[in-house]
Amino acid sequence: MTHLARFKLAAYARSHRLFQPVIALFAMLLIFYSTLVPPGKELSSYADSAGLLILVFAWAARGTLDTEPPTQRLISMTAAGRPGREIGAGLLAALTVNLGLAAIAVAMPLLHGFAATPAPGDLVRGIALHALGLSVGTALGALTSRPILGSPAAAMLALFGGYVAMLLVSLTPAGPFAVPIMPWMRAANAGALDASLPALAAAALFWSAAGITLYARLRRTRP
Amino acid sequence: MRLRAVSFRYSRRGPWILRDVDLILAPGSVVEVTGRNGAGKSTLLRLLAGIVPPSRGTVADRPSTVSYAPDVFPIDQPFTVTAYLTHMARVRGAAPGAAGELAARLGATHLLDQPLGDLSKGSAQKIGLIQALLTPPGLLILDEPFAGLDEQTRTTLPLIIDEIAAAGGTVVVSDHQNQLRDLPGADHWLVADGTVTPGAREASPRPAPSPGGTPRQAIIEVIVDADDADEVEQKLRADGYLTRRSS
Numbered sequence: 163m164t165h166l167a168r169f170k171l172a173a174y175a176r177s178h179r180l181f182q183p184v185i186a187l188f189a190m191l192l193i194f195y196s197t198l199v200p201p202g203k204e205l206s207s208y209a210d211s212a213g214l215l216i217l218v219f220a221w222a223a224r225g226t227l228d229t230e231p232p233t234q235r236l237i238s239m240t241a242a243g244r245p246g247r248e249i250g251a252g253l254l255a256a257l258t259v260n261l262g263l264a265a266i267a268v269a270m271p272l273l274h275g276f277a278a279t280p281a282p283g284d285l286v287r288g289i290a291l292h293a294l295g296l297s298v299g300t301a302l303g304a305l306t307s308r309p310i311l312g313s314p315a316a317a318m319l320a321l322f323g324g325y326v327a328m329l330l331v332s333l334t335p336a337g338p339f340a341v342p343i344m345p346w347m348r349a350a351n352a353g354a355l356d357a358s359l360p361a362l363a364a365a366a367l368f369w370s371a372a373g374i375t376l377y378a379r380l381r382r383t384r385p
Numbered sequence: 386m387r388l389r390a391v392s393f394r395y396s397r398r399g400p401w402i403l404r405d406v407d408l409i410l411a412p413g414s415v416v417e418v419t420g421r422n423g424a425g426k427s428t429l430l431r432l433l434a435g436i437v438p439p440s441r442g443t444v445a446d447r448p449s450t451v452s453y454a455p456d457v458f459p460i461d462q463p464f465t466v467t468a469y470l471t472h473m474a475r476v477r478g479a480a481p482g483a484a485g486e487l488a489a490r491l492g493a494t495h496l497l498d499q500p501l502g503d504l505s506k507g508s509a510q511k512i513g514l515i516q517a518l519l520t521p522p523g524l525l526i527l528d529e530p531f532a533g534l535d536e537q538t539r540t541t542l543p544l545i546i547d548e549i550a551a552a553g554g555t556v557v558v559s560d561h562q563n564q565l566r567d568l569p570g571a572d573h574w575l576v577a578d579g580t581v582t583p584g585a586r587e588a589s590p591r592p593a594p595s596p597g598g599t600p601r602q603a604i605i606e607v608i609v610d611a612d613d614a615d616e617v618e619q620k621l622r623a624d625g626y627l628t629r630r631s632s
Contacts, residue, residue, distance in 0.1 A: 169472040176463035231459035236436050237516060240453040240526075241476045245436060383395070385436050 166242050166251035171258060174229045180259075183222035187263050190214060195275030204271070204280035208288030209350030211267055212295035213343040217325050219299020220306070222263055223256035224321060227307040235309070236385055249381050253374065256303060260296040268292055287355055291346060294366040298328070298341055301373030309384040310377065338362065341369045386410040386433075386524065386555065391442035393425075393432055402428045404579040406442070410524075415546055415556045417565045419586050420576035426559045427456065427528055429576055433557055434526045448523025448555065456529040456559070458513035460501045466512055467497045470519070479519035487515045490545075491538050507533035507616060518545065525549055525556045531564045533616055543568050562620070 174180055191211075199207045230238065230252075239248040268289055272279065280288070302324050304310075311317040331337065332344040342362045349355045349362065388408040394401045402425045410416065410433075420426050431437050432444065434453045462469065470484035488494045493511040496504065504512065510533050517525060525546075531539055543565060546556050550570075558565055563586075565571050575585035609617045614630065621628050 165472070165475040169476060172468075172472065173463055231461050233455045233457065233459040234462060236431070236434075236455060237453060237459075237473075237513075238476070239436050240434050240451045241473055241516070243449070243451075382438060385431070 163242065163247045163251045163254065166238055166248060167254040167258070169238070170226065170230060170252060170255040174226045174255065174259065177229055179225040179229055180222075182225060183218050183259075183263060186218050186221065187215065187266060190218065191267060191270050191275075195271050198277040199271065199275060201276075201278040204276050204278075205284040205287055205353075205355065206347075206351045207271065207276070208268070208280075208284070209291050209347045209355070211271075212288070212291035213329075213347050215263070215267055215292070216295045216299040216302065216328075216343065217322070218263060219260045219296045220303035220321050220325065222259050223300040223303025224307050224317065225303075226256040226259050227252045227304060227309075232308070232385075239385060245382070245385060246378070249378050253300070253304065253377075256300050257296070260300055264292040264296045287350070287359070290359065290363070291350070294346070294363055294370075297370040298343075298366055298373075301370045301377070302328075304377040305373055307377075310380050339365055341366055386444070386446045386448065388432070388439075389443050389445070391432065391439040391444065393428060393437070393440050401579055403432070403576075403581070406581045408574070408581060408583065410555050410557070412448075412523075412553045412555055413550050415550045415565070415568060415571040416558070416574055417563075417568075417571050417586075418557060418559045418574045418576060418581075419561065419563070422561075424576045425579065426576050429581060430526045430528050430557060430559055433524070450520055450523040451526065452517035452520070452522035452524070453526045454510075454513040454517040454528065454530055456532065457506075458504075458509040460504050460509045462501050465498055465500055466493075466504070469501055469512070470497075470515060473516045474519050477520045483519050484515060487518050491515060491541060492535070505533075505616075507535055507538075510534055511538060514542070521552060522549060522554050525554055527556070527558045529559050529561055531560065531562050532620070539564060 194207065194211055235248060238251070239245040242248050242251065302321060306317045306321040306324065308317070311320055328341045329343055331340040332342055337345045338361060342365050345358070346355070346362045349358045387410070388406055391403065391406040392401055393403045406429075418426050418429060430453075432439055434451050435444070435447055436453070464472070467484075474481070474484055485494070488497055491511045491514060493508065493515065496508050496512065501509070501512070510530065514527075514530060517527070530542060534542070546558070546565070547568065549556055573584060573586045575582045607617065618628050618630065
């Protein structure tokens with residue numbers, strides 16, 4: 163499966179598709195850190211970054227999964243031994259791309275963006291929030307990829323619409339049980355993230371796992 | 386390998402492509418699948434390859450190593466032929482040098498440094514075959530493998546199929562052009578009306594000569610790009626038609 167994931171990553175890296183989320187990432191980071199974040203506000207800034215970059219993570223995941231032509235996916239399924247391995251390799255490649263993007267998002271404000279170096283604890287919390295963001299984004303990107311939604315227009319609408327819907331639902335009282343984007347932003351801003359992080363992480367990872375499971379299930383009849 | 390009461394449709398409300406298909410594939414067998422366009426040949430091949438699961442029924446005892454060569458190889462990929470085959474060889478766990486040996490055998494050595502996107506249909510078809518043959522397959526699925534191939538490869542491919550069968554592999558070939566009609570021991574399946582009939586073949590599109598009389602003939606003028614003329618003429622001749630060229 164790792165060899166197939168490397169094949170998919172090589173195809174993605176050689177195609178123009180990588181530039182789209184990378185440009186979007188740097189544009190968003192430029193906006194986030196156009197003015198220096200004052201000391202003590204680093205975690206709040208990381209929480210906003212992790213929540214808003216879900217859109218970029220989803221776009222990158224969709225691009226990675228869509229890089230292979232449909233017929234090549236059929237070849238890859240037999241070459242890998244069974245269809246599940248091709249699906250797993252695609253998700254592994256998408257996660258790898260998003261890990262790279264998340265690493266840039268975490269590291270860039272350390273070089274330029276934060277007025278002071280954050281406390282090690284806040285850095286770890288920021289990394290954890292970006293891990294939640296990339297897992298949610300990867301699931302959303304997978305569910306809007308070509309085997310699931312054949313029309314590019316419908317896929318982009320579902321990707322952006324899905325993200326906005328997640329944001330809106332997370333604003334409601336049911337937010338902590340949905341994908342808790344706004345709750346983790348609020349908790350970080352209020353300095354109360356440590357207490358709520360386990361529950362927020364559980365909800366975010368549950369919905370990510372549900373999205374990935376649905377994607378894998380749908381792919382059984384959509385090779 | 387055995388298919389029991391296999392039915393397939395692409396969606397819950399979609400039409401059945403195949404219904405209650407029962408088939409047995411013995412190790413070492415070669416099967417030529419024929420049927421008109423849209424009859425369900427490619428769907429049957431994907432079911433056999435394990436790419437899609439049956440909507441109903443079961444597929445049992447599929448060999449562990451399955452290879453699949455599609456009817457149209459996807460050239461829209463950012464690799465040279467060598468880079469692509471190297472990746473596929475790693476995925477399959479193939480021996481180093483396997484791609485080079487197959488390329489030499491199929492007359493594709495000169496293609497190795499070319500980008501996939503620059504390949505003609507026939508050349509791309511060869512790369513599709515090479516990737517499928519990188520490891521000795523327990524089950525080899527070839528979807529219209531002869532389309533666009535040059536004469537040398539058309540001759541070589543049945544020999545390769547024969548070798549795989551002799552080694553105990555099972556080969557299933559969707560062959561609209563009846564290139565395997567003379568392969569000894571090949572079985573034939575006809576896909577039509579949602580069923581698969583072993584031992585049957587698609588009726589020849591050419592009318593049989595009338596007994597004792599001159600065969601009825603018609604002349605069809607086919608206009609093609611000059612670059613494609615050789616390929617089209619080869620296909621027509623392979624199908625047994627008489628061709629005459631004028632520029």
